[in-house]
Amino acid sequence: MRVLHINDYRTHGGCEVLMDVTVEALIRSGIEVERFTSEDVAGHRRTPLSYIDNHRVRGALTRQLAAFRPDVVHLHNFYHELSPGILATLRRWRRGRSVRVVMTAHDFHLICPNAGLRFFRRGEAVNAQPDAAGSLGALLTRSWDERGRAYSTLKTLQHLWNYRLLRRHRVIDAIIAPSQFMADALARLGVPTVVIANPVPASCAADRPSTPLHLLFAGRVEPEKGLGEFIAAFPADVESRLTIVGDGAALPAVRAEVERRGLTQAVTFAGRCSRQRTLERLATAHVLVLPSKVYENDPIVIGEALACGASLLVSDLGGMREAVRASGVGYTFDPADPAAVAATVRKVAEDHRSGCLRRTPADGYLEMRTESHYRDRLLRLYEADAETPIAGVPNHPAVPCAS
Secondary structure, eight states, X not given: OEEEEEOSOSSSSHHHHHHHHHHHHHHHTTOEEEEEOGGGSTTOOOOHHHHHOOHHHHHHHHHHHHHHOOXXXXXXXXXXXXXXXXXXXXXXXXXXXXXXXXXXXOSSTXXXXXXXXXXXXXXXXXXXXXXXXXXXXXXXXXXXXXXXXXXXXXXXXXXXXXXXXXXXXXXXXXXXXXSHHHHHHHGGGOSOEEEOOOOOOSOOOOOOOSSSEEEEEESOXXXXXXXXHHHHHSOTTSXXXXXXXXOOTTHHHHHHHHHHTTOTTTEEEEESOOHHHHHHHHTTOSEEEEOOSSOOSOOHHHHHHHHTTOEEEEESSHHHHHHHHHHOOOEEEOTTOHXXXXXHHHHHHHHHHHTOSOOOOOHHHHHTXXXXXXXXXXXXXXHSOTTSXXXXXXXXXXXXXXX
């Protein structure tokens, strides 16, 4: 079997980590794999028109398809650099060929011009409801980009042209949703969808000092991740330390908030780390903190934290809430309510002092996320009959996660 993985970037963030893990697992199983990213397009540069439909990319993809002749095309993210126009290329190329097209939904861009499922009102981000985000009225009247009307219009045009008018997503045989929350959000597309959770590494739990309470954030330090607001609401009388792994546009503001609160001795900025180094740091932490202000799908770092023996302290939104309910481990809070943040942190500290921070091992949750389980379900999806795209690949039991 030959599988072509398509993604905007070769290295960037969580999406690319999952693509790498998937490719490596397939290669170990004897599958022949190639990648296609924007780095494979000679002279690639993004313009407003190419953002909507990039013909240079489509030509490069056609050449790689002809040379590699994949049995399966596995899509990841493609709307930043490659453009949704590649879906038309796939539709044209697969005519008369037995080729499966599957896609891992890392975000919400198939149903919303803003992939984070949010719009902006007077400069403030607002979470959109999945069932209402794609209404024509919302598409045409809301601002979908924090940079202003021009960028919002461009995102809206990309969405309307490719998904509403030309319905190019219909070339996809099956969508992989890493969380039930994502599967529910994509239901109205009419494309068969199966929940296959992101894989996590084998247990990396280690002995960690009992005191003080050690919290860790790992990810992109961007405004929507809510780290600055979390630090602003953090109760100063809780004995703890916080390690921040990652970088991003909001890092200067987060540093300033740490200084304003007088927490420079309690907060460590570790910078961007390799995945292995991040796992090592997680193994020394008691709690993973994800205070995101927006919906998250199935952050890989949540599974990594549980595999490393850490508990969860996450926003009560989307796939983050789903992970706490499904694993039975952790705490959730309303990221928009500073009092709720402080109260939840105090509860975590109290449970840490009493030795009951994490009594549930999350074994069942992690068993559904082993590399072998992920690989086997993925291969069954690749091999499914075209008439029944997800035959033999039953969904995981749904977890109630009303948005």
